[in-house]
Amino acid sequence: MTDPKVDIKALATLARLEISDAEVAKLEEEIPAILRFVEQIQSVATDVKPKSPELHNVMRADENPHESGLYTKKLLDAAPKADKDRVVVKQVLSRKQK
Amino acid sequence: MDLSKLTIAQARKDLDAKKYSALDLTNTYLENIKAKDKDIHAYLEVWEDSAREEAKTADELIAAGKSLPLTGIPLAIKDNILIEGRIASAASKMLENYRASYDATVTQKLKAQGAVFLGRTNMDEFAMGSSTENSAFGPSKNPHDLSRVPGGSSGGSAAAVAGELALAALGSDTGGSIRQPAALCGITGLKTTYGAVSRFGLIAMGSSLDQIGPLTKTTEDARILFDAIKGHDPKDSTSLPDVDAPAARKKVIGVPRSFLAKGIDPDVLARFEEKLAQLKASGYEIRDIELPNLAYGLPVYYIVMPAEVSTNLARLDGIRYGHSVDAATIGEVYARSRAEGFGPETRRRIILGTFVLSSGYADAYYRKARAVRELIRADFAQAFADVDGIVMPTTTSPAFTFGAKGDPLSMYLEDIFTVPVNLAGVPAISVPMGTVERDGTQLPVGFQIIAPERGEATLFAIGADVESTQ
Numbered sequence: 004m005t006d007p008k009v010d011i012k013a014l015a016t017l018a019r020l021e022i023s024d025a026e027v028a029k030l031e032e033e034i035p036a037i038l039r040f041v042e043q044i045q046s047v048a049t050d051v052k053p054k055s056p057e058l059h060n061v062m063r064a065d066e067n068p069h070e071s072g073l074y075t076k077k078l079l080d081a082a083p084k085a086d087k088d089r090v091v092v093k094q095v096l097s098r099k100q101k
Numbered sequence: 102m103d104l105s106k107l108t109i110a111q112a113r114k115d116l117d118a119k120k121y122s123a124l125d126l127t128n129t130y131l132e133n134i135k136a137k138d139k140d141i142h143a144y145l146e147v148w149e150d151s152a153r154e155e156a157k158t159a160d161e162l163i164a165a166g167k168s169l170p171l172t173g174i175p176l177a178i179k180d181n182i183l184i185e186g187r188i189a190s191a192a193s194k195m196l197e198n199y200r201a202s203y204d205a206t207v208t209q210k211l212k213a214q215g216a217v218f219l220g221r222t223n224m225d226e227f228a229m230g231s232s233t234e235n236s237a238f239g240p241s242k243n244p245h246d247l248s249r250v251p252g253g254s255s256g257g258s259a260a261a262v263a264g265e266l267a268l269a270a271l272g273s274d275t276g277g278s279i280r281q282p283a284a285l286c287g288i289t290g291l292k293t294t295y296g297a298v299s300r301f302g303l304i305a306m307g308s309s310l311d312q313i314g315p316l317t318k319t320t321e322d323a324r325i326l327f328d329a330i331k332g333h334d335p336k337d338s339t340s341l342p343d344v345d346a347p348a349a350r351k352k353v354i355g356v357p358r359s360f361l362a363k364g365i366d367p368d369v370l371a372r373f374e375e376k377l378a379q380l381k382a383s384g385y386e387i388r389d390i391e392l393p394n395l396a397y398g399l400p401v402y403y404i405v406m407p408a409e410v411s412t413n414l415a416r417l418d419g420i421r422y423g424h425s426v427d428a429a430t431i432g433e434v435y436a437r438s439r440a441e442g443f444g445p446e447t448r449r450r451i452i453l454g455t456f457v458l459s460s461g462y463a464d465a466y467y468r469k470a471r472a473v474r475e476l477i478r479a480d481f482a483q484a485f486a487d488v489d490g491i492v493m494p495t496t497t498s499p500a501f502t503f504g505a506k507g508d509p510l511s512m513y514l515e516d517i518f519t520v521p522v523n524l525a526g527v528p529a530i531s532v533p534m535g536t537v538e539r540d541g542t543q544l545p546v547g548f549q550i551i552a553p554e555r556g557e558a559t560l561f562a563i564g565a566d567v568e569s570t571q
Contacts, residue, residue, distance in 0.1 A: 011452065014452050014456055014459070017455050018411060018451050018452060018455040019415075019432070019435040020436060020440060020448060020451060020452070021436040021439070021440035022440065026445075026448070030449065033449060033509055034449070034452060036510060037403060038453075038456070038466075040399075040400060040403070040510055040513075041400035041466070041470075042400070043397065043400050044400050044469055044473045045465070047472075047473050047476065049469065049473060063335065074202070074203075077202045078202055078421075080200075080202075081199065081200065081202055082420070082422060083423075083425035090421055092420055093428075093431040093434055
């Protein structure tokens with residue numbers, strides 16, 4: 004895995020992050036440099052199964068709910084825009100085709 | 102009141118003996134902050150009025166004979182730990198005006214003991230960095246030399262304790278963020294066993310790595326603060342069950358010699374060898390050990406951590422809380438809010454994390470790193486079959502000057518000795534091991550001790566022996 008193609012603009016879109024052309028140019032240098040550094044792990048043999056415990060899911064029963072609305076005001080107060088008991092967002096779906 | 106030698110343990114005795122009141126103690130720290138913090142900039146906000154009220158309440162508890170270990174003890178809290186109603190910004194423009202809707206579990210535990218909250222301390226944005234230079238609100242300075250960094254990311258907390266602006270502090274450690282600033286500021290810093298302290302109410306960076314822990318003047322104080330904040334928490338699914346921790350073991354110490362063969366400043370290595378010789382003279386057996394995969398710690402970390410960062414920070418989108426930019430479409434609201442809210446290092450790690458998780462590269466990077474991480478974990482487990490503690494310098498060098506590590510990779514190398522500990526989930530402590538001279542100034546350096554999971558008692562025991570040989 005040498006010289007992976009790093010498309011900074013595409014990654015920024017995936018990460019929902021607007022970045023300037025100047026920063027794209029800078030990251031096009033920096034990200035591959037970091038990747039060249041971390042690539043040394045490719046040479047490690049990892050086919051042997053380590054003895055340490057595997058990760059496992061932690062679940063809890065969905066029970067004893069708190070009284071409805073107890074935290075509504077507190078959480079809405081933190082929102083940039085709220086209307087009654089709702090957080091206001093821009094329209095997500097649109098009929099109009101561009 | 103001489104604060105330079107004051108510890109939590111001593112203040113407890115003094116307060117309970119009514120030598121001075123909790124209000125006197127808090128006022129003394131507030132005066133120190135007023136006099137010195139414009140130069141050090143350890144704090145992002147000081148809570149003068151509420152601190153005095155908390156101190157008065159503490160004095161009532163003390164008068165009633167109901168004092169607990171931290172009653173009336175003035176503490177500084179890193180800016181990524183929630184206190185209900187208080188701003189918790191993680192030193193980011195994104196959360197500059199965010200007021201916490203609830204208390205972190207550690208906050209609740211400190212409140213229950215009647216501790217005093219002096220203020221919130223500066224840090225690298227979202228705990229990403231080793232110098233506080235990534236703070237959106239300007240860096241903190243090292244109290245030993247104001248032209249140098251205090252380390253990071255918990256640099257404000259370390260500078261507060263070292264500068265006598267708080268008796269002790271809480272920080273968080275994802276790859277060294279408590280131990281490295283503690284070392285560079287000449288104090289003690291503890292990274293606890295993963296799951297020993299609840300992460301509920303800690304602004305998440307790398308969830309499989311993050312731990313809250315104390316920054317204090319002594320190992321005894323670290324133990325007092327650790328005892329106050331530890332314990333199982335049903336609100337944190339990675340919290341460990343409460344069991345009796347193993348007793349301290351302190352006979353055999355392992356040194357991973359081949360890992361220390363290069364890259365360490367000669368005088369830092371000399372301080373380390375002196376400490377080792379002193380421990381040997383006081384009865385320890387020192388053994389050379391091999392941790393063959395330790396050298397892969399940093400590359401593994403710089404895959405796993407940004408992957409978790411890009412995932413955790415996805416929640417900050419300008420919709421439910423935090424910085425929000427109005428725009429024509431919801432996609433633009435996200436992208437512009439995040440562009441304005443996040444600083445350059447945060448953006449860099451989000452892009453890096455997005456890459457290592459992206460389709461086509463996740464196997465070669467993220468999953469491979471997870472597999473190597475297991476090997477590092479296994480290396481530690483195997484080593485701890487033969488030794489009680491593993492020791493090494495906390496950092497390769499003392500505090501550096503501002504701007505000295507402008508290249509991201511050179512800053513990442515600052516964490517070479519601390520990140521393997523977080524990857525393995527084991528606890529470690531940094532205790533002072535003397536000073537080295539740079540440009541005519543004596544700068545502190547740290548001695549790192551690593552113990553097996555839940556081995557904090559071993560860290561305190563060996564740490565106390567390191568302290569007593571100063």
